[in-house]
Amino acid sequence: MIQKIGIIDYGNAGNIFNIKKALEATSLGMKISILHSAKDLKKVDKIILPGVGTYRDVMSEISAWLKDIKEGVLKKPTLGICLGMQILSEKGYEYGETVGLSAVGGEVLKMPVKGRIPHIGWSTVETIKPSKIMKGIAAQEQFYFMHSYELVNYTDVVALSTYNDHKFVAVVEKGNVFGVQFHPEKSREAGLKILKNFINL
Amino acid sequence: MNKIRIIARLDVKPPYVIKGVHFEGWRKMGKPEDLALKYYEQGADEIFYIDCVASLFRREIFYEYIQKTSQNIFVPFCVGGGIKTVDDVAKLLHHGADKVVMNTYAIQNPNLIRESAKVFGNQCVVVSIEAKKWDGWWECYTDCGRIKTNKDAIEWAKEAQDLGAGEILLTAVDAEGRKKGFDIELMKNVSQAVSIPVVASGGAGNLEHIESVITQGQVDAVAVASVLHYDVLKIKEIKKHLESKNIEVSL
Numbered sequence: 001m002i003q004k005i006g007i008i009d010y011g012n013a014g015n016i017f018n019i020k021k022a023l024e025a026t027s028l029g030m031k032i033s034i035l036h037s038a039k040d041l042k043k044v045d046k047i048i049l050p051g052v053g054t055y056r057d058v059m060s061e062i063s064a065w066l067k068d069i070k071e072g073v074l075k076k077p078t079l080g081i082c083l084g085m086q087i088l089s090e091k092g093y094e095y096g097e098t099v100g101l102s103a104v105g106g107e108v109l110k111m112p113v114k115g116r117i118p119h120i121g122w123s124t125v126e127t128i129k130p131s132k133i134m135k136g137i138a139a140q141e142q143f144y145f146m147h148s149y150e151l152v153n154y155t156d157v158v159a160l161s162t163y164n165d166h167k168f169v170a171v172v173e174k175g176n177v178f179g180v181q182f183h184p185e186k187s188r189e190a191g192l193k194i195l196k197n198f199i200n201l
Numbered sequence: 202m203n204k205i206r207i208i209a210r211l212d213v214k215p216p217y218v219i220k221g222v223h224f225e226g227w228r229k230m231g232k233p234e235d236l237a238l239k240y241y242e243q244g245a246d247e248i249f250y251i252d253c254v255a256s257l258f259r260r261e262i263f264y265e266y267i268q269k270t271s272q273n274i275f276v277p278f279c280v281g282g283g284i285k286t287v288d289d290v291a292k293l294l295h296h297g298a299d300k301v302v303m304n305t306y307a308i309q310n311p312n313l314i315r316e317s318a319k320v321f322g323n324q325c326v327v328v329s330i331e332a333k334k335w336d337g338w339w340e341c342y343t344d345c346g347r348i349k350t351n352k353d354a355i356e357w358a359k360e361a362q363d364l365g366a367g368e369i370l371l372t373a374v375d376a377e378g379r380k381k382g383f384d385i386e387l388m389k390n391v392s393q394a395v396s397i398p399v400v401a402s403g404g405a406g407n408l409e410h411i412e413s414v415i416t417q418g419q420v421d422a423v424a425v426a427s428v429l430h431y432d433v434l435k436i437k438e439i440k441k442h443l444e445s446k447n448i449e450v451s452l
Binding site for chain 1: 203204206246268271272273275276277278294295296297299300319320321322323324325367368396397398421422451
């Protein structure tokens with residue numbers, strides 16, 4: 001059976017188009033669908049939580065089917081990208097304190113750096129632990145970041161990056177829940193490799 | 202140190218990428234989808250696509266070109282031209298843009314910056330400033346360097362940041378397309394006035410120009426157009442030069 005990957009639609013926000021395009025560019029067989037409801041969610045094998053938006057806005061957009069998403073994330077392999085990774089956490093503070101999906105531990109806080117925020121651009125990601133999602137990626141590889149907030153997590157970290165001498169979490173992995181702070185769909189071949197790893201799980 | 206980004210800038214008058222001098226005397230350079238792919242393959246860190254006539258002609262951007270141009274580009278794709286509402290931003294994101302550039306309507310209605318940042322996050326909103334130098338100050342222009350606004354560029358950069366802009370695309374109207382170097386003073390003044398990244402644009406003619414706008418202008422990224430369109434420089438060559446001068450880039 002051909003696997004079905006679903007991308008959750010947050011309404012206005014989300015970079016769904018580009019994630020879909022990047023998944024297609026891997027040339028691996030799959031059916032990609034955009035999920036708008038609990039009913040859609042039931043039909044897919046894997047879930048992608050896209051990025052772009054704000055923690056508070058996205059949690060409010062998905063409030064109607066929050067329970068189903070939480071259940072889905074527990075049962076089906078899930079990849080959160082950028083903001084999608086951040087909402088996997090317990091809590092966020094962008095535009096006010098907001099409870100997240102709590103699939104991984106930790107909170108999302110404004111990056112505590114002196115230099116320019118948002119952190120926009122290519123940074124080296126260093127894998128510190130064997131990981132399914134980072135399989136085949138060089139121990140130090142460059143990925144594209146675009147964020148002002150970071151996930152503060154000490155338990156599920158598999159890769160770190162550095163911005164203005166500040167180390168922060170780049171990748172988390174807990175069972176079949178994966179989160180990447182960077183944009184794999186915008187990180188050339190290395191980014192596509194991450195998506196391939198997720199598809200091949 | 203953080204890596205300096207080298208961005209390929211496409212000024213588009215559909216269906217062609219055009220290039221002029223001081224935003225005037227446009228010549229056709231090629232199709233946006235072909236040039237975007239060419240610069241992606243050369244190693245561009247990002248691609249900027251600016252529809253130069255959308256706001257001038259008071260029309261919406263052509264979404265089919267956005268979709269087509271973004272098709273095989275797996276680096277960030279930033280789009281601007283005629284963005285008036287939060288819905289326009291959403292539509293662009295759904296057609297392949299990762300972030301948007303706004304100028305004309307952001308000056309007319311600064312709340313557009315605030316509203317867009319609230320829905321899509323600050324990192325998604327790039328404010329473009331086209332500045333013309335007068336005696337002791339720089340004035341913001343809109344509609345691709347055509348309409349005066351009486352607004353001080355440095356003050357507007359700060360205001361845009363406070364409203365929620367995540368980045369400033371800064372073009373010196375007088376230097377644009379001349380390949381004689383950037384307006385370093387403008388770049389430096391704006392870079393020091395804000396804490397969000399600043400992208401320098403307008404004036405790159407050789408490697409030294411690019412190097413000095415980074416070291417002296419203190420910008421975080423450089424957008425290049427003419428030197429790429431006329432094959433004067435290739436992106437790899439720019440990055441290798443910067444690396445040899447101890448400026449970190451993504452190679």
